[in-house]
Amino acid sequence: MEALIHHIVGKYNYWLYIILMMIGLYAMIAKNNLIKKLVGMNIFQTAIILFYVSIGCKKGATIPILEEHGAHMGAHTIKVADYINPLPHVLMLTAIVVSVSTFGVALALAVKIYQKYKTLEEDEILMRLREK
């Protein structure tokens, strides 16, 4: 029991992201409205972004912007443990903007679907497709 609590407390961040990710996945699978599906997709993406950013975290470290003074003297003055891992931040920086763009394209498709079928409910769209 103590091991389990130790496990949960040490890794509670992953638990939160997995719960958030599953909320997004459920919304994508089960919701009937296309916009709600898109919101689910965005929640899913946010969970992954949070997951990556938390991977880069180091206890007691600061943001990966090196202090200028004394840094030019050589590489040995820069302690790696003082700065968090910049790589996940870079990946997620681009991922955020790409997620905004994919959301934009998805919304554009939803607008087109609404113009054609006059509805955004999935079952009604399927019904109209079968009528033809």
Added chain:
Amino acid sequence: MKKIGFIIVCLSGALLLYATQDFPRWGDPNSPASTHVSPRYIQKTLEETDVPNAVTSILADYRGYDTMFETTVIFAAGMSCLILLRVFKRKDEDRYYRHISTGITLHVKGEKTIPDRSKEFERIDTMWTPYDLIIKTVSRFLVPFIQIFALYVLAHGHESPGGGFQGGVIFGASLIIMAIAFDLRTAMRRFKEKIDGLFSALGVFIYAGLGALCLLLGGNFLDYKELATIFPFDPIEARAYGILGVEIGVFIAVMAVMVCIYVNIASEGRLDEGL
């Protein structure tokens, strides 16, 4: 469907939760992600690129290809919004005009139009609400400051959190605020659609062109130290300036694409009236 979905979600969630026991503890400095390549980035960024912000130097230099294609993805997203939604045919649409001095609303059908810049009439949206003085004034005051801040975020991306993506989104937001607080036509008069399309391509062109310039100068693609041969920098400074040039390209592309996506979705591609 809901039950199947719930079962799938529970199963995959349980699997992922089970997998967390192999993960490193939160904030562990010796986790696999922080041990292989990232120490090198942190130690060498000042020495090799003269950029103290490791995020910027990785974004635009060490992983320059990645960012170039991310910019291309954004460009493609903006263009696909444009292609999906834009309607060029002007059908017999209803237009509403308001006589400024009396407040009478005119409903015009068909081809007849009143010039948009008429002194007596102003064009209004179909769902017109009277202008709110507070919102208009505040956004008029705020927009220049937001734009200056966006340029600061861009130019100061080497020393502080910031860069092309963030600055571009802020600048795009300032133009979107114009479109929301006034109307879409006012914003589009200041930032025309042609300029918007041109800018989104120009941003990607600046990025790829800078890479190709390095290639022409005899180095590898996106190897900015070759810029030192034509500009008066030493090779390490040249990398910092190369990063800045690339960030400017990203800034322009992101800004134009944000505006492009917004105006096309808000007006369903007609670009006459928005939210």
